[in-house]
Amino acid sequence: MPDLHGWITQQIDGVELVARRATADLGTVLNQIEYQDDAVTADEQHIMDHDPAAVLRRCEADRRILNRHRLNPDAYWADAAMCEGCGTEGEMDYAVTDNLNDCPELLDLAYAHGITDDILATLDRPQEGERPEPGPGLGIPxxxxxxxxxxxxxxxxxxxxxxxxxxxxxxxxxxxxxxxxxxxxxxx
Incomplete structure (x- = not known):
């Protein structure tokens, strides 16, 4: 199972796929509505209300958030699973979010994409890194x-x-x- 970041990425991929398909359908629906005197169906109204171009822009915005809130490639040791976007705090630069799956921004995005507590519980959690070997007799790398x-x-x-x-x-x-x-x- 992917971690939270990976799960959200999968959800965005799915939404984008549907929105790209709907882009072609939107023209057909609008043409049909123009020539019909009948009431618009619920599906047609939904397509008109949720313009695929707007959905694709939202997907791009979500990807930008994902790009900022990811595993910090420069983190080390115990902070290896920290969220880069949440950063650090205090004199000792402690990670604001110790684990990427606990990032509030990612959790909000996941909520928007329909995550449940049950799904969240099954996701992989990024692990802490391993400490480098200590130096000769000094206990430091x-x-x-x-x-x-x-x-x-x-x-x-x-x-x-x-x-x-x-x-x-x-x-x-x-x-x-x-x-x-x-x-x-x-x-x-």
């Missing part, structure tokens, strides 16, 4: 320990060359190619 060391000691790590990086990344795939000779074993 390596990257932070390295950053402190470079600042206080005035040293910087020696970065590998682009060639070395490429070989490290591509090496396993290159070894599968018949006749490939690793760069460190090249013949003179």
């Amino acid at each position: 390596d990257v932070i320990a390295q950053s402190f060391a470079s600042f206080w000691l005035g040293t910087r790590l020696v970065e590998p060359s682009p060639k070395e990086k490429a070989i490290k990344i591509l090496g396993p795939e290159l070894k599968k190619i018949p006749g490939y000779v690793p760069a460190d074993q090249e013949q003179p």
Whole structure:
């Protein structure tokens, strides 16, 4: 099952599909109504009242809200499931919404698309991220320990060359190619 964000996206996709089909039907209905002296049917009135172009604009507005209220790609550790659109608060930048499924904006959108408590209970919940491995003996991640060391000691790590990086990344795939000779074993 998708999370709340995914469920809303599915609902919008369905509404858009119907609205696009109804766009073609609207012209037919309006032409029929023009030439009829009979009363308008409930279906015809509904199509006239809910112009497909207006429905498509609402779907686009909903997608814009979804684009802002999504999993924060820059969040880490326990905040990995936080809503980016709700942001953070306080001196410690605590997540306003710890879990994307608890985002008030998304819950309002979901309500407009017919979510029930039963459906909400079956949706997946984004999970907290995993903590990086702590650095050597300091209980903090390596990257932070390295950053402190470079600042206080005035040293910087020696970065590998682009060639070395490429070989490290591509090496396993290159070894599968018949006749490939690793760069460190090249013949003179």
